[in-house]
Amino acid sequence: MIGEISHFFTIIASCLFLLSFIFSTRTYQSNHNIEILVSRVFSYGFYFILISFLLYVWLAIQSDFSIKYIAQHSNKELPIFYKISSIWSAHEGSMFLWILFLALWSQLFNINLSKKNILKAPAIGLLAFILFGFLMFLLFTSNPFEVILPIAPINGADINPVLQDPALAIHPPFLYLGYVGFVIAFAYNTAFLIKGDMDINWERVVRPWSLAAWILLTIGISLGSWWAYYELGWGGYWFWDPVENVALMPWLAGTALIHSLYVSSRTKALKSWTILLSISVFSLSLFGAFIVRSGIIDSIHSFANDPQRGLYLLGFSAILITISLGFYAYRLPVLISTNLVASKSKEAFLSINNIIFATLIFAVFLGVMYPLIFDFIYGERISVGPPYYNTIFAPLTFLASIFLVFSVGSLWKRSSQLFFINSALSASILLATLITLYLVSLFNDFNWWFVGGLFSSFLILFRYLILIIYSFYQGNYFNKASAIAHIGLGLLILATTFNASLSYEKVINIKPGETYTAEAYEFTLINFDLINESNYDSVRAKFSVKDINSLNKVFFLYPEKRKYFIRGQITSESAIKITPTKDIYMTLGDQLDSGYWVVNIQYNYLIRLIWIAAAVMCLGALVTFTQSYSKK
Amino acid sequence: MKNLIRSLIILLPLFGIYFFFNILTEEKFYPGADFRSFEVPNFELSALDIDVKYTSEDFDNEFLMNVWASWCITCRVEHGFLMKLNNDGYNIVGLNYKDNKSDALGWLKKYTNPYSLNIHDPKGSLALDMGVTGAPETFLVKDGVVLVHYSGEVNKVIWDNVFVPIIKENKMFQ
Numbered sequence: 001m002i003g004e005i006s007h008f009f010t011i012i013a014s015c016l017f018l019l020s021f022i023f024s025t026r027t028y029q030s031n032h033n034i035e036i037l038v039s040r041v042f043s044y045g046f047y048f049i050l051i052s053f054l055l056y057v058w059l060a061i062q063s064d065f066s067i068k069y070i071a072q073h074s075n076k077e078l079p080i081f082y083k084i085s086s087i088w089s090a091h092e093g094s095m096f097l098w099i100l101f102l103a104l105w106s107q108l109f110n111i112n113l114s115k116k117n118i119l120k121a122p123a124i125g126l127l128a129f130i131l132f133g134f135l136m137f138l139l140f141t142s143n144p145f146e147v148i149l150p151i152a153p154i155n156g157a158d159i160n161p162v163l164q165d166p167a168l169a170i171h172p173p174f175l176y177l178g179y180v181g182f183v184i185a186f187a188y189n190t191a192f193l194i195k196g197d198m199d200i201n202w203e204r205v206v207r208p209w210s211l212a213a214w215i216l217l218t219i220g221i222s223l224g225s226w227w228a229y230y231e232l233g234w235g236g237y238w239f240w241d242p243v244e245n246v247a248l249m250p251w252l253a254g255t256a257l258i259h260s261l262y263v264s265s266r267t268k269a270l271k272s273w274t275i276l277l278s279i280s281v282f283s284l285s286l287f288g289a290f291i292v293r294s295g296i297i298d299s300i301h302s303f304a305n306d307p308q309r310g311l312y313l314l315g316f317s318a319i320l321i322t323i324s325l326g327f328y329a330y331r332l333p334v335l336i337s338t339n340l341v342a343s344k345s346k347e348a349f350l351s352i353n354n355i356i357f358a359t360l361i362f363a364v365f366l367g368v369m370y371p372l373i374f375d376f377i378y379g380e381r382i383s384v385g386p387p388y389y390n391t392i393f394a395p396l397t398f399l400a401s402i403f404l405v406f407s408v409g410s411l412w413k414r415s416s417q418l419f420f421i422n423s424a425l426s427a428s429i430l431l432a433t434l435i436t437l438y439l440v441s442l443f444n445d446f447n448w449w450f451v452g453g454l455f456s457s458f459l460i461l462f463r464y465l466i467l468i469i470y471s472f473y474q475g476n477y478f479n480k481a482s483a484i485a486h487i488g489l490g491l492l493i494l495a496t497t498f499n500a501s502l503s504y505e506k507v508i509n510i511k512p513g514e515t516y517t518a519e520a521y522e523f524t525l526i527n528f529d530l531i532n533e534s535n536y537d538s539v540r541a542k543f544s545v546k547d548i549n550s551l552n553k554v555f556f557l558y559p560e561k562r563k564y565f566i567r568g569q570i571t572s573e574s575a576i577k578i579t580p581t582k583d584i585y586m587t588l589g590d591q592l593d594s595g596y597w598v599v600n601i602q603y604n605y606l607i608r609l610i611w612i613a614a615a616v617m618c619l620g621a622l623v624t625f626t627q628s629y630s631k632k
Numbered sequence: 633m634k635n636l637i638r639s640l641i642i643l644l645p646l647f648g649i650y651f652f653f654n655i656l657t658e659e660k661f662y663p664g665a666d667f668r669s670f671e672v673p674n675f676e677l678s679a680l681d682i683d684v685k686y687t688s689e690d691f692d693n694e695f696l697m698n699v700w701a702s703w704c705i706t707c708r709v710e711h712g713f714l715m716k717l718n719n720d721g722y723n724i725v726g727l728n729y730k731d732n733k734s735d736a737l738g739w740l741k742k743y744t745n746p747y748s749l750n751i752h753d754p755k756g757s758l759a760l761d762m763g764v765t766g767a768p769e770t771f772l773v774k775d776g777v778v779l780v781h782y783s784g785e786v787n788k789v790i791w792d793n794v795f796v797p798i799i800k801e802n803k804m805f806q
Contacts, residue, residue, distance in 0.1 A: 072705055153708050276641075283645070296655060308789065310656045318649045325645060329638040376655060 002055055003067050007145035009052035013103075014135040016045030017128040024125020035121040039110055042124050045131070046107040053100045056144070060087050066152035069093055069144045075156040077535060078164075085169035091293060091309075092144035094172060098289070099134050101173075102180040106131065109184050109209065119200060122191035130183060133316045141309045165231045171223040175247065178217025179285040182254060184209040186282035186324065189275050193327035198334055203265035204628075206278065210261060211625040214254045215618050221247055222614040230576060235505065235585055235602050237610050240389045245364050246288035252364070253281040256357035258621070263347045266412050270351060272335040277354075279324045284361075286317040296372065344415045349407035356400045363392040394449045397493065401456035404486060405463045424466045432458035445501050453497030460490035481627060485620025488613050495609035502582075502605040507589075509596040518601060521584070522546040523557075525597070531560075538562040538573075541588055541597065545577065559588040559599070583607050664784040665794045666763075672776050673761040680728050680736055680750035688776070694804045695723040697771040698747070698786075699759055701731040702739035704767040710785045714746040717791075722805060726750040729759050729767050774804055 020041040026034055060083050065071040073093070074086040087093040106127040113120050138144070185206045192202045224247070228234045238244065257277040264274045290296075294310025328335075341348050367384040374382050409424060410416035436454040440446060464483045471478040508516050508523075515524040526542040540560040547553045560573040577584040582605045589598030676687045698714060700707040718724055726747035728736045733752060740750075753759055762771065765783060772780040772795055780798050782790065799805060 068709055072709070148709060149712075153705060156705065290652070294652075294656065296652070311653070314649060314652050314656065318646070321645050321649075322642065325642050329641045332638055332641075333634065372655065373651075376651070 003059055003064060003145055003147060006052045006055035006059065007143075009048045009055070010135065010139065010145070013045045013048035013052065014132055014139065016041050016048060017132040017135065020045060020128035021125050021132060024121050024128065027121045027125075036115065038121045038124050038128075039115075042110055042128055043107060045128065046103050046110075049100060049103045049131075049135075053096065056093075056096065057084055057087065060084055063156065064152075065154070065156050066147050066149075067144070068146045068148050071148060071153050071156045073156065075535075081166075081169065082164055087144075088172045088176075092138070092142045094176075095134075095138050095142050095293070096144050097173065098176045098180060099131065099138060101176050102127075102134065102183060103131055105177075105181050105184055105209075105213075106187075109188075113205070117205070118197075119188060119191045119195060119202070119205075122194060123188045126187040126191055127183065130187065130320065133319070137309070137312050137316065141312050165227060167223050167227040167231065171220060171227055173220075174216050174223060175220030178213050178215075178220050178254075179247075179250060179288065181213025181216060182210060182250065182257075182278070182281040182285060184213070185257065185278035189278045190324040190327065193275065193324070193331050196331055196334075203261055203274070207258070207261045207265065208625055208629040210254065210258050210278070210281075211621055211628060214251075214258055215621045215625065217247075217251050217254060218614060218618050218621070221251060222611055226611055229607070230574060235574070235587065235600070235604070237499075237607060240367070240384075240386050242368055243288075243292055245368050246284075246291045249361055249364050249368075250281050250284040250288060252357055252361045253277060253284055256354050256361075257281055258624075259350055260354055263350050267341075267347050269341050269347050270354070272332060273351075273354065275328060275335065279321075279328060280361075283317070283321050283324075286313075286320065290314060290317060291368070342413055342415055344406075344410070346407050346410045346412050346416075349403045349410060352403045353400050353407075356396050356403070360393065360396055363396075364389070390449070394452065398452040398456040401460050401489075401493065404489075405459050408463050408467060408486075424463070424470065428459055428462035428466055431462045443501065447501070450497060450501045453493055453500075457490045457493035457497060460486055460493070464490070481620050481623035483620070484623060485617050488616030488618075488620055491609060491616060492613035495606045495613055498606045499604065499610065503603055503607075505600060505602040507598060507600050509592065510599055511594075511596045519603065520547065520549040522548065523599075523601065525599075536562045536564045539588070541599070543575075543586065545584070557584070557586050559586045561588050578608070581605060662782075662790065662794050664782050664790070666781040666783075667779070667798070668781075669777050669779050672773060672778060673758065675758040675761070677751050677753055677758060680726070680733065680752040681740075686749075686751055691725070691773065692776045693723075694774050695725050695748075697725045697727055697773055699727045699729045699764050699767050699769040699771075701729045701767045702735040703731065704729075706785050707768045708743070710768050710787070711743055711746065713787050713791070715744065718746040718748075723748050727759060727764075728752050729764065730754060730756045772798060772804075774802055 020038050023034055023038045023041060027038065059067055060070055060074060061080055063070070063074060063076050063083065065074075069090070069092050070086070073089050074083050078086065088097045106124070109127070110120075110124055113123075188206055189202060192200055221244075224244070225237045228239070229237055257274065260270055260274040260277055263270045290310065290313045293313060296310065341351055367388055370384050371382050374380065405425065405428065406416075409422070416422070432455050435458050436451060439454055440451055443450075464487050467478055468483060470476070506518050508518075510516055510523075510525045512525050512527050515522055517523070522545065524544045524546070526544055529540045529542065531538045531540055538560050540558050543557040543559070545555055545557055547555070555577060557575040557577060559575040562571050562573060564571070572587050572589075574585055574587045576586075582603050585602040585604055587600045589600060591597050672688050672691055674688045676685055678685050696717070698710075700710075714724060724747050726749070728750055731752075731754065733754075736750075736752070740747075751758070756764070762778070763781065768785060770780075770782045770786050771778050779802065780795060782794055784790075786795070
């Protein structure tokens with residue numbers, strides 16, 4: 001019964017969104033009442049979808065297995081937390097959540113935007129249209145409300161065990177919040193293009209929303225990477241998996257967007273580029289949704305699928321992209337600003353980095369598309385792996401870091417002094433060079449990417465450090481948010497560089513009683529425990545590890561292999577020992593016939609700093625967000 | 633030049649969309665479907681409900697073979713569609729997979745039986761030989777040769793797009 005109500009409310013919400021969209025197309029007479037109506041009807045639509053989702057959560061908590069989706073993805077024995085998170089563990093439910101977040105962002109925007117804003121009605125109307133389109137997708141091709149008739153199963157099929165993890169349970173919501181958050185910039189700027197009134201100041205409106213979306217997307221991606229590291233047993237932080245890539249593209253475009261928005265709001269330059277970016281970010285999010293949900297790419301993240309879904313998503317994305325890009329092309333002649341970018345000004349450096357970001361996005365796009373094109377033409381499967389991405393990303397990141405450092409302390413619309421005359425810049429270059437030389441000789445690693453990574457990270461860190469010290473000393477103003485975020489970036493480059501250079505893994509065969517020595521550690525396999533839990537059996541190895549460098553201190557590691565009953569799935573639980581500079585990461589492999597076990601030992605240097613750096617970047621963006629939100 | 637850029641802005645994404653449209657509408661785009669044909673392997677297994685032994689020689693006509701189990705939730709979802717196929721006159725052989733006899737019989741009694749006969753494969757030996765990785769999976773067999781192997785739930789969309797073309801092509805079930 002509650003299932004039917006929930007279903008019905010979603011249908012009502014779709015009708016209301018359609019109505020809101022239809023009203024918005026009638027606003028050309030500039031009838032103020034109809035504008036209010038667009039916003040009102042939209043709010044009602046939001047409340048219906050919200051209640052519908054809350055009812056669905058209730059159904060999941062109650063383990064109502066007459067709902068097919070819940071029966072297939074939940075189980076009576078699960079704790080409440082996972083009963084709820086099972087909603088977004090597969091296609092239908094996660095699409096429902098995606099749509100809820102889309103509605104949530106749109107509604108917050110609806111509440112926040114002043115009634116007097118002449119773009120409000122068309123922007124809300126466009127959001128209503130997008131919501132309507134996705135709700136139709138949900139109801140006709142991926143209905144989470146479908147019931148099993150006449151008799152409901154006694155128990156459900158259980159959530160996929162690798163998904164029974166707190167980081168995973170919260171990783172998709174953050175990711176979706178970030179993905180769909182860029183819809184605001186998309187809808188508002190498309191409304192601006194449709195209206196065509198060049199005097200409207202859209203940058204101020206769009207900026208806080210894009211920043212908020214960027215923060216959430218960054219958190220979502222970091223949590224995903226963290227989950228892959230310690231729950232999936234992948235043993236690293238990034239794998240250039242196609243689905244990671246389709247999340248990275250909107251992130252890169254979003255990063256370019258928030259910087260480009262900053263330029264457009266300060267100077268009148270880069271307007272057309274900023275608008276193109278705002279369209280691209282959401283289009284790339286749509287592309288991501290399409291790739292993951294159409295089954296075009298096989299990946300751990302792909303959902304089981306049928307081609308109808310892919311066709312629908314493709315068609316709907318085509319409509320949205322054609323509308324926005326069509327108006328963009330139409331308005332392009334008036335959009336292109338006559339203000340030329342002064343050379344060596346702040347906006348010049350930001351523009352160069354925009355070009356670098358566009359190149360990075362294109363490179364990822366090509367990496368994702370190339371196997372598909374190859375398969376389509378030659379009918380053979382190939383994959384594009386880390387070497388490709390690393391070769392492109394490393395040098396471009398170093399280049400971008402240098403222009404970033406140039407932009408610090410440079411002025412808007414005016415040429416700035418570079419090199420020897422600029423003492424702060426020269427000092428940071430000198431310091432970065434010295435410490436790089438020292439570290440390169442210390443670690444005896446002369447790889448170009450190690451040298452480049454160290455140099456660019458220290459360049460950024462020193463430049464901002466000097467800026468902060470200097471500003472405190474002189475009592476000058478400096479952009480704190482930007483300093484925090486970019487120090488985060490410097491730390492990220494530093495961490496990834498060291499991680500890539502120093503980390504290594506060893507695969508060993510060992511049996512109880514034996515000892516293996518690697519680096520300054522002695523690993524002794526003591527014994528195995530067989531553990532019977534309520535929903536899985538597991539084999540758990542006990543290793544004692546002796547740290548030779550620090551007075552033979554001993555600690556224990558317990559890597560584990562689980563076999564879950566309901567789905568028969570086998571998962572590997574890695575054991576991690578955290579030390580200040582590295583993680584010792586151990587996973588249990590298969591047992592060989594000879595009684596030996598395959599064990600994988602990894603030393604992951606500075607891997608924790610990667611997530612810390614991401615958090616610092618988010619913090620910086622958060623400060624900017626609060627500033628730009630209050631200024632709005 | 634400007635007009636060229638303007639048209640490219642629109643045409644490039646549309647070209648991409650056209651490309652994906654081609655991939656999606658390609659006939660073989662059903663990830664669960666495998667059209668490589670092979671002969672039904674030799675086996676000797678007992679029936680689920682009666683005390684007889686079946687061997688591969690007994691299966692030289694036209695039928696669908698559906699791998700199912702009482703513990704399999706998706707089989708429960710698929711069940712309604714199998715009943716419809718059964719009512720439409722298709723001969724469906726059940727391969728009860730890694731299941732316990734009483735659970736399986738209870739399941740059939742509770743939800744009604746869409747199968748003309750059921751082979752009991754408690755260890756999954758025949759299933760292994762046929763390349764089964766889980767339940768449900770469905771095979772289309774003609775004269776002892778498997779023509780389609782579908783992994784996952786068979787529903788109307790899958791039936792119409794994966795099975796029906798092959799059935800027509802081979803003039804089966806007439």
